[in-house]
Amino acid sequence: MDETVAEYIRRTVLKIPRDEIKTMLQKWGFLSETQLQTINFHQMKDNISQDVVQCCEENSASIKQAAVLDIIYNHSYPNKRMWSVYQMNKTEEETDFFDLTDFRKKFKRHLRSALKNVTINFREYENNAIWIRIAWGTPYTKPNQYKTSYVVYHSQTPHAFISPSVLKSNLPLLCQALVVASNYQDIHEMELRSHSLNSLEDMVFKRYSQNFETYCPRPLQESTVAQESAAGLRIVQENINEKERIQRVNRDTFGDGPQPKLEFAEYKLETMFTSDPKLEVLDKKEPFRCMVKFHSPHLLESLKSLAPAGMADAPLSPLLTCIPHKARNYFKIREKKGFFPGSFVSP
Amino acid sequence: GGLTPTCPLAGEWRGRMEEGKAHSLGGVFAHLEMLEARAREAAMKQAAAEQRKEQLARLEARVQELRQQRDELRAKVELQEQGQLGKRGAMSDPAQHSAQAVLEWKIRKVKSTLQVFYLTGISGKLTKQGVCFCISTAYEGTYLDSYHLDLLTEPQVRIHHHSIPIFIPLEQIAKKYLQTDIRRFLSVLSDHLNAYVGRRYQADQLQEHFSDQIEGTMQRNSLCNLLVFNYNTSSKSETFPFNARLLYGDLCCSLPTEVIVSSASDAPAALAETAAAHSDLFRRLALHKAFGS
Numbered sequence: 031m032d033e034t035v036a037e038y039i040r041r042t043v044l045k046i047p048r049d050e051i052k053t054m055l056q057k058w059g060f061l062s063e064t065q066l067q068t069i070n071f072h073q074m075k076d077n078i079s080q081d082v083v084q085c086c087e088e089n090s091a092s093i094k095q096a097a098v099l100d101i102i103y104n105h106s107y108p109n110k111r112m113w114s115v116y117q118m119n120k121t122e123e124e125t126d127f128f129d130l131t132d133f134r135k136k137f138k139r140h141l142r143s144a145l146k147n148v149t150i151n152f153r154e155y156e157n158n159a160i161w162i163r164i165a166w167g168t169p170y171t172k173p174n175q176y177k178t179s180y181v182v183y184h185s186q187t188p189h190a191f192i193s194p195s196v197l198k199s200n201l202p203l204l205c206q207a208l209v210v211a212s213n214y215q216d217i218h219e220m221e222l223r224s225h226s227l228n229s230l231e232d233m234v235f236k237r238y239s240q241n242f243e244t245y246c247p248r249p250l251q252e253s254t255v256a257q258e259s260a261a262g263l264r265i266v267q268e269n270i271n272e273k274e275r276i277q278r279v280n281r282d283t284f285g286d287g288p289q290p291k292l293e294f295a296e297y298k299l300e301t302m303f304t305s306d307p308k309l310e311v312l313d314k315k316e317p318f319r320c321m322v323k324f325h326s327p328h329l330l331e332s333l334k335s336l337a338p339a340g341m342a343d344a345p346l347s348p349l350l351t352c353i354p355h356k357a358r359n360y361f362k363i364r365e366k367k368g369f370f371p372g373s374f375v376s377p
Numbered sequence: 378g379g380l381t382p383t384c385p386l387a388g389e390w391r392g393r394m395e396e397g398k399a400h401s402l403g404g405v406f407a408h409l410e411m412l413e414a415r416a417r418e419a420a421m422k423q424a425a426a427e428q429r430k431e432q433l434a435r436l437e438a439r440v441q442e443l444r445q446q447r448d449e450l451r452a453k454v455e456l457q458e459q460g461q462l463g464k465r466g467a468m469s470d471p472a473q474h475s476a477q478a479v480l481e482w483k484i485r486k487v488k489s490t491l492q493v494f495y496l497t498g499i500s501g502k503l504t505k506q507g508v509c510f511c512i513s514t515a516y517e518g519t520y521l522d523s524y525h526l527d528l529l530t531e532p533q534v535r536i537h538h539h540s541i542p543i544f545i546p547l548e549q550i551a552k553k554y555l556q557t558d559i560r561r562f563l564s565v566l567s568d569h570l571n572a573y574v575g576r577r578y579q580a581d582q583l584q585e586h587f588s589d590q591i592e593g594t595m596q597r598n599s600l601c602n603l604l605v606f607n608y609n610t611s612s613k614s615e616t617f618p619f620n621a622r623l624l625y626g627d628l629c630c631s632l633p634t635e636v637i638v639s640s641a642s643d644a645p646a647a648l649a650e651t652a653a654a655h656s657d658l659f660r661r662l663a664l665h666k667a668f669g670s
């Protein structure tokens with residue numbers, strides 16, 4: 031077995047938390063049960079990884095199998111990478127019979143025709159998601175297995191989730207291959223980025239709980255009742271109407287269920303500085319540039335709790351609440367001169 | 378003969394006494410100590426038992442007290458209620474009672490009508506800016522997912538929010554019908570959604586109930602309009618499994634438009650006929666029903 035493959039497997043196993051190593055190896059399925067029995071999973075991770083490499087030597091692992099282990103690791107821990115969302119367009123309207131083998135063939139062929147030294151691996155999961163791992167090389171060097179790009183594509187959707195490698199120059203080639211393989215015409219990047227892949231999927235596929243007005247009774251969450259009984263019946267809330275109004279407006283805006291997980295929202299302002307002309311603060315009539323970035327471990331949940339905590343007025347600014355609907359967390363705010371595609375004019 | 382002596386005890390006693398004498402004073406004292414210990418134990422047990430009895434009696438008395446209190450309070454509450462009723466009874470008239478009852482009946486009726494509309498598949502509610510439609514899907518008697526469409530009516534009819542899956546061609550259908558004929562738009566969209574959930578339901582049922590007949594994994598896609606799998610006619614693995622490829626060309630239909638069933642190239646010729654028969658079956662029947670038969 032190749033030295034580089036052994037080292038790569040060893041380093042991949044070292045990344046996995048010790049309690050998960052056995053299950054992940056079982057999912058991998060490359061080592062037999064008897065081999066797994068011989069490894070002691072309670073020793074130090076260094077030793078476990080050495081044992082695993084030993085067993086892989088017995089089975090003569092190639093880079094292909096090592097890559098599958100890497101895919102399994104990244105599928106279990108997708109939040110370690112930063113994902114961007116891309117959208118593809120096509121003009122024809124005929125129904126697409128998405129054939130997986132066809133897709134894989136076209137993708138590989140397109141990439142390999144441009145760059146011979148690439149390692150490409152596919153793995154399909156039950157929710158119709160196809161995970162593609164690409165390790166990039168150059169025309170003169172072998173693929174660098176430590177600098178990989180990942181693509182997650184759901185069949186028959188115009189969206190792809192790409193986690194690019196450090197070598198950004200390969201990104202156009204990757205996008206092209208994706209477009210060709212999925213029978214679309216072009217691709218562009220959406221203004222949406224996050225570490226949480228599931229939340230990105232939820233937002234783009236509209237799987238999160240939105241608030242729709244229907245006559246069907248929705249179970250109302252009486253979270254305020256618990257607070258009252260704990261505080262005792264002798265306490266009277268003076269502004270209970272206002273509190274209830276805020277709860278209602280909040281529920282209408284955000285819905286009842288859990289929000290998708292985003293880490294930041296960025297607003298770039300390019301507006302004119304409006305002041306008393308006598309002050310003459312700015313000689314030139316240039317837009318006043320400024321950037322506001324909101325950071326949070328869970329941005330949308332924190333926005334949802336702003337009004338009930340009394341830190342903001344309800345309803346919140348549409349600039350903040352439109353994030354899941356518009357599926358973007360990068361905004362450019364310009365003057366209301368005209369309509370700029372890709373920008374959002376503040377109301 | 379054989380009469381036993383009438384008082385053997387004297388003899389025994391004498392024997393024991395002699396025994397005791399033989400063991401000397403130490404033996405007697407030990408015996409006495411043992412008896413003392415036994416007496417002490419018995420006394421303690423009795424004391425504990427008496428304590429328990431006392432506690433029990435006390436608790437019973439408390440229970441009685443509380444019960445009495447409860448009855449008193451209950452009587453008070455009843456009296457109050459009667460008093461109030463009495464007051465109300467004095468003021469109300471039959472008309473108010475029946476007005477209340479009529480209102481309640483009306484509310485119940487409206488709720489059940491709305492529930493019926495919801496069950497028919499397409500229901501809607503007027504909102505501040507337009508209308509919100511709810512399309513509920515079903516397949517052969519089983520209610521499946523519901524999807525929502527929030528439409529704005531000013532200045533033109535357009536879609537504000539929706540929860541339609543991304544792979545349903547919503548934009549195309551909207552482009553064709555939304556501005557001109559909203560009923561047709563809803564009907565076409567409902568057909569697409571119902572057919573999609575129907576196909577998905579069939580594939581899920583197949584995977585759930587007939588997994589022993591399927592070899593390997595079943596290949597599907599998001600729209601569930603292409604299914605490829607290998608299967609056997611019975612649970613045990615046969616030498617020549619069939620390969621089925623189902624294409625659902627019509628997105629509004631839950632039955633395939635094209636079915637290709639083939640067996641391995643080295644399979645006997647008789648299997649080819651069965652393959653053709655199966656192909657016909659898949660085209661006519663729902664997938665899980667075809668397997669069931």
